[in-house]
Amino acid sequence: MAYKHGVYTEEIPTALVAMTETDAGLIVAVGTAPVHLAADPQVNKPVLCYTYAEAVAALGYSADWKNYTLCEVIKQHFAYYNMAPLVLINVLDPAKHKKHTADENITFTEGRAEIKKPVMLNTLKVSATSAGDVLVEEIDYIAAYADDTLVITALAGGALNGATEAYITYDELAPEEVTKDDVIGGVDLATGDAEGMELIDEVFPRFGLVPGILIAPGFSDNSAVAAVMSAKIVNICGHFNAIAITDIPTDEVKSYAAASEWKNDHSIVDKNVIACWPMLKLDNEISHMSTHLASLMNKTDSEHGDIPYYAPSNKTFKTDGACLKDGKEIYLNSAQANYLNGQGIHTALNFIGGWKSWGVQTASYPSNTDVKDNQIVNRRMFNWVGNTLITSFWSKIDDPANKRLIQTVVDSASIWLNGLVSRGALLGARVEFREDENTTTDLMSGKLRFHVYMTPPAAAREFDFMQEYDPAYVSTLFAA
Numbered sequence: 001m002a003y004k005h006g007v008y009t010e011e012i013p014t015a016l017v018a019m020t021e022t023d024a025g026l027i028v029a030v031g032t033a034p035v036h037l038a039a040d041p042q043v044n045k046p047v048l049c050y051t052y053a054e055a056v057a058a059l060g061y062s063a064d065w066k067n068y069t070l071c072e073v074i075k076q077h078f079a080y081y082n083m084a085p086l087v088l089i090n091v092l093d094p095a096k097h098k099k100h101t102a103d104e105n106i107t108f109t110e111g112r113a114e115i116k117k118p119v120m121l122n123t124l125k126v127s128a129t130s131a132g133d134v135l136v137e138e139i140d141y142i143a144a145y146a147d148d149t150l151v152i153t154a155l156a157g158g159a160l161n162g163a164t165e166a167y168i169t170y171d172e173l174a175p176e177e178v179t180k181d182d183v184i185g186g187v188d189l190a191t192g193d194a195e196g197m198e199l200i201d202e203v204f205p206r207f208g209l210v211p212g213i214l215i216a217p218g219f220s221d222n223s224a225v226a227a228v229m230s231a232k233i234v235n236i237c238g239h240f241n242a243i244a245i246t247d248i249p250t251d252e253v254k255s256y257a258a259a260s261e262w263k264n265d266h267s268i269v270d271k272n273v274i275a276c277w278p279m280l281k282l283d284n285e286i287s288h289m290s291t292h293l294a295s296l297m298n299k300t301d302s303e304h305g306d307i308p309y310y311a312p313s314n315k316t317f318k319t320d321g322a323c324l325k326d327g328k329e330i331y332l333n334s335a336q337a338n339y340l341n342g343q344g345i346h347t348a349l350n351f352i353g354g355w356k357s358w359g360v361q362t363a364s365y366p367s368n369t370d371v372k373d374n375q376i377v378n379r380r381m382f383n384w385v386g387n388t389l390i391t392s393f394w395s396k397i398d399d400p401a402n403k404r405l406i407q408t409v410v411d412s413a414s415i416w417l418n419g420l421v422s423r424g425a426l427l428g429a430r431v432e433f434r435e436d437e438n439t440t441t442d443l444m445s446g447k448l449r450f451h452v453y454m455t456p457p458a459a460a461r462e463f464d465f466m467q468e469y470d471p472a473y474v475s476t477l478f479a480a
Contacts, residue, residue, distance in 0.1 A: 024308040024384040025298040026085070026212040027077065028200055028242075029291075030183055031069035031219065032092040032175050033059035036118045037145055043093045044185070044195045048207050050085045052078040059090050062148050065287065067175040068092075069218035072287050080282070080318040081295035083302065087211070089199050091185065094120050097177045102169045103130055108154060113166065115150040118173035125169045126152065128159050132167065135159050183219045184228045197232045204237050210387050211236055212380075213297060214244045217288035221249035223266035230270040239390050241272065241383040243376075245290040246363075248277040248345070250324040256336050260343035263363065269344070271364040271373035272383075276346045278330050280319040280355075286327060292317050293346060296357055297380075308380040309425040311459035313346075317355045322348045342366065344374070360459040371458070381425070381456040389413060389452070401446050406433050409450060417454065429454040 028046070035041035037060030049055040055074045065072040070088050077086050098120070106113040124143055126135045135141060140158035144151060152168075154160035185196015194202060203211050214233050219225045229244040236242060246268065253262045259277040268275045276289035297312045304310045322330040332340075337349040337358050344366060346359035365374040372378050392412070399405050410431050417429035432451045442449070 023209055023306065024212045024380055024387075025294075025301045025306070026087065026203075026209050027073075027294045027298065028087045028089065028203060028211045028214050029070060029073040029294075030089045030091065030185075030197055030199075030214070030216045031073070032067065032178050033070040033088070033090040034062040034064075034068045034118060034148075034173070035060055035090060035092060035094060036120050036173050037062065037148070041094070043090055043095075044193070044199065045089070046199050046203050046206055047088045047090075048085055048209070049074075049078075049088060055086065055088060059088060063285075064148065065285070066218070069216075072217055073215070073291050075285075076287060076291050076318070077295045077298075081299050083295055083298040085209075087203055087207070087209075089196070091182045091196050092173065092175055092178055093182075094171070094173060097174045097182075098171045099174045100171050103127075103167050104169070105130075105165060106152065106168055107165050108152075108160070108163055111154045111161075113152045115152070115168070116148065117150070118148075118175075119150050119170045120172065121145075121150075123169075123171040126160075127167045127169075128163060130167050135166075180219060180222050180225050183216055183225055197228055200232050201237050204240065210240050210391065211242045212383075213294045214242055215246075215290045215294050217247065217291045220244075220246040220288075220290060223268070226266070226268055226273070230273050233272050240387045243272045243274060243362075243380060243383065244270075245274045245276065245293050247279070247288050247290045248275055250278045251326070253277065254324055254328075256330075256332060256340055256347075259340060259345055263343065263345060268363050269367055271362055271368060271370075271379060273363040274346050274359075274376060275344065275363040277340065278322050278324055278347070280317060280348060281321045281323045281327070281329075282319050286323060286325070289346070289348065292319065293357060305423065305425075307420070307423075307425045308384050309377060309456055311360050311377050312357050313360045313376075313459060313461075314356050314358065316353070317348055317357055319348070319355050321355070322350075360461050375458060377459050378456050381454075385417075385452070385454060388416075392416075401443065401448060406448065409433075409448075413450070413452070417452075424457065427455040427457050 039057045042058045047058045059070055061071050062068045070090060077083050121143060126141055140160050141155055142153050154163060160166055183196050185198045187194055200211055214229055216225060226246045233242040233244050248259050248262055253259050263275055280287055280289055280292055296315055300310050300312050300315055301308050332349060334351055337347050340347045341359045341361060344361050344363045349356050349358040360376055362374055362376055362379055368374045372382060393409055410433055413431045420426045421429055430453050434451050437449045437451060
């Protein structure tokens with residue numbers, strides 16, 4: 001140590017840790033996108049988007065939601081619910097899901113030819129005659145998309161000037177070839193790259209944001225996909241937990257009475273899963289309830305400090321009706337909707353105040369009787385509090401396991417939890433470092449166990465008004 005002579009100062013770290021709250025509602029959506037329309041197409045890569053324009057630039061946009069399921073998510077989240085951000089994972093791979101067409105004849109009208117197919121522009125070759133020489137873009141023609149239609153325009157002075165026909169060779173996207181296995185994903189053995197839902201583990205390392213909700217509209221009504229979703233939302237990156245919102249297939253399940261049977265037959269009973277039936281429509285657009293519910297959760301959270309203690313139930317869906325996949329309208333009365341809720345199924349109800357999200361139970365209800373698991377609010381709050389504790393105290397890992405560290409963790413977490421109690425997000429909470437839960441051998445090896453007690457308020461799902469005739473009030477007839 002250097003020789004010192006004089007007065008010096010040093011600083012001691014603050015004994016309280018500033019809690020870094022995670023985003024309980026960050027949506028990760030897995031599906032297909034019209035990447036042939038994208039300025040910077042992304043495949044099997046998490047894309048973080050804060051605006052509609054960002055999403056369209058990375059993935060493209062098409063009104064064909066059946067083939068391009070992520071477009072439904074983009075439109076609902078940014079346009080209808082006006083929420084952000086959103087993480088999108090497109091599994092439609094132009095290198096894999098494609099069809100080849102050679103020497104197709106096209107007709108020009110006033111120097112323009114239109115092709116209503118998802119042609120990949122980087123594969124397009126244009127010839128003036130069948131099997132003729134390939135023409136040069138921007139000299140003989142230009143090719144660009146107008147919405148979903150590819151327009152080839154002949155240029156003055158080029159080989160197609162005045163032509164009535166030409167021939168094209170190209171690859172086109174084949175979204176119908178995407179299967180559940182593409183959505184489920186895994187790890188490419190040749191490259192070691194993750195694909196599909198396996199990419200949820202890359203969201204936090206890439207963006208520093210913790211996934212809160214996983215959806216896969218158009219695919220989550222497959223029981224195998226739903227099963228993988230329920231597995232992937234636990235121990236994300238080895239630490240975090242989220243929820244999954246899945247759909248019950250309305251082309252197969254056409255009545256509310258059959259929905260419960262399908263749910264049970266396919267074992268959709270996980271505590272971190274919310275199962276939805278039927279679909280929703282707005283004007284002529286038919287979309288999945290899972291998409292709406294995820295964005296509605298974001299909206300509800302945003303109105304209450306981004307804390308997920310308000311249930312999304314009895315909040316307004318951006319819809320003008322419920323329906324099946326074929327468009328047949330579904331009108332449930334409150335008894336029918338409550339039957340679905342009692343079977344752990346989320347639905348939509350048009351009873352008072354327009355179309356509302358309806359349901360407070362996870363898919364684990366009624367078989368799981370633990371309120372921590374079978375109520376949406378409790379499940380989301382436990383996930384959110386747990387994720388927040390992880391991100392907040394990660395910086396303390398490998399510090400000396402002494403009394404100062406223990407007191408810092410207990411005090412910091414307690415102050416934060418007390419704040420949640422004061423705003424009504426919790427009924428009560430405390431943190432304890434208990435001797436009976438920390439063995440000598442664990443402490444010697446640096447393992448510390450903190451016991452967090454907490455009680456989120458339950459969703460007030462039932463009001464009972466007891467009415468009684470009181471004869472004593474008859475005496476008021478004689479009052480002065």
